[in-house]
Amino acid sequence: MGDLWRYRELIYFMTWRDVKVRYKQTLLGASWAILRPFLTMVVFSIFFGNLAKVPSDGIPYPIYTFTALLPWELFATALSQASRSLVQNTNMVTKIYFPRMILPISSILAGVVDFLVAFLVLIGMMIFYKITPTVYIWTLPLYLLLTLVTALGVGLWLSALNVLYRDINYITPFLTQFWLYITPIAYPVSMIPEKWRLIYALNPMSGVVDGFRWALLGNQQSAPGPMLIVSSVIAVVVLISGLFYFRRMERQFADMV
């Protein structure tokens, strides 16, 4: 861990590299950071909002789902990038010593920049729909942190497993899609029966999304209490177990990758 601190500048440079390189040689460049959640929102609004008439706690459906899509996009991108980070940088792993954890960490952090860009769109939409954020907007960074902790925990597992089993490359997209459905993005948490809520909160991202809506849109009266606690505990458990697994496998990376 001390090593990680000594190499903190490398985390910065690798993140910076991932950010710089991500949209190189693309026609639309960084607008992809906006387009991805935006287009998803349009599709969701048409099919779930207009056609299926999914309720949205009295908030206009587009902004309701977009608020959830922001942390979700961050999470989903982080997972896919992190899971591939070690394998993609094989030549670094097999030739130079540095704390290997830097690779998944920086690939996750690079997504934060996209998140911030897309956040500007959210602000624009809030102005458009004349929604004032609640006084709890200061809790947003906490939810953001929870997103990153979850992403890192799962990312550590997937990246280390990917070194041994390339199945992970195929599992990750499927996992992400499945995860999208068990997270309240296209529908409100209030659709989940009360007695199942705590089980539902075992998915840390449901706590994150719920918190985001609560802090920004004020769609419910009470703060997300028990659900958020369950989500946070799970996220931390995943992170710690991921750290241990990663550390245990680390010694073999150079030989196995």
Added chain:
Amino acid sequence: MSDTVIRVENLGKRYHIGTAVAAYQTLRETLGGSFQKVKEKKTLSDTGDNYIWALRDLNFEVKQGQVLGIIGRNGAGKSTLLKILSRVTYPTEGIAEIQGRVGSLLEVGTGFHPELTGRENIFLNGAILGMKRTEIEKKFDEIVEFSEVEKFIDTPVKRYSSGMYLRLAFAVAAHLEPEILVVDEVLAVGDAEFQRKCLGKMSNVAQQGRTVLFVSHNMSAVLRLTQESLVIEKGRLALRAPTAEAVDYYLSRGYSLEGQRIWQPDEIPEDAAPFQPVSLKVLNTAGIIVDTVRSIEPAIVEMEYMLHAPVTGLRVGMYLISSRGEFVFTSFDTDDPGLFEKFSTRQPGRYISRCVIPADTLNEGRYIIGINASSYKIKRYFQDEQALTFNVDAAGAPGMQWPEPRLGSYRPRLDWEIKRV
């Protein structure tokens, strides 16, 4: 002892044979792998059939400020050793203790990103090699100057020529200031002028009292830069001696079977097909295989090989390399345009390519013959840079009335004229 910076004890590193198969096992194999399979694997590993020791029973120490050469054939385990010392991989058994920051030049340019500019890559690569940002900023101009790519520093490196790319990469690595510098075969980079610069840079590092481990196939570079060397053979330490002695031992070892080299099937890489080397011989004028030829007599070099499919544009030839690692000459069997036309496509079969090294050509000493079989710009089928060694005896050669060693690899009999004017 406090001035010991590297201590290696009973070091061993074991790899799976066919790592690729072992590494890319799929989940199904692990999760659903039948009991039978698990059992099978276990018995295999018990008998040791499934593993290969890349390094075994290695013991040595390196003191602060020492410049140590490491020499050995390809696959002897040198790179594995360097990887362990630079903490890229871990030993299977034994200890490798290293004190201080290790800077490795295992391969220059690692972490370079083609889309980033030269400037950006200097910072990125510097950080990957363990430099601080302030350190890189301080040395930035020096690095750029050393690399000779000033004009293109803000161009993405994917537009660089391969030479520029390597020069920039080496420049970053060369400005690292680690306590222990590990260098592996970087001198194959760039033109002669740049190589000279690199060697200069490295001897500077050595003079500053830092420890350097230097791996190279360039014997003259090893001789120039190091006083002491390790010779590694099949994963074991064969010899630790002053470099001159170590180089001599290394060159005399194993390659020459009394003037001929015969390739066993397992020595031939799979991608050599359809070319299959059979043997390489050095013969005297009487047609007898010898390991020592006379400078004043012609020597015959004979390469025998099989072709398993028709090959177009094939050239089979030799490098002659001096014991200091310098190339004396390169020559191919189809150098002559007439022969090249005649053998534009060689049909499958058994071939012998032979040539005569004329009398009064080589100076006394030990020489290495390297073999290359390739089709120009199409494929290099086979290459062995140390196929065979032989000696040249200078008895009777010009100038033998003075029993002193003569400089140079060439010992021609020139027609001198002396006039009083």
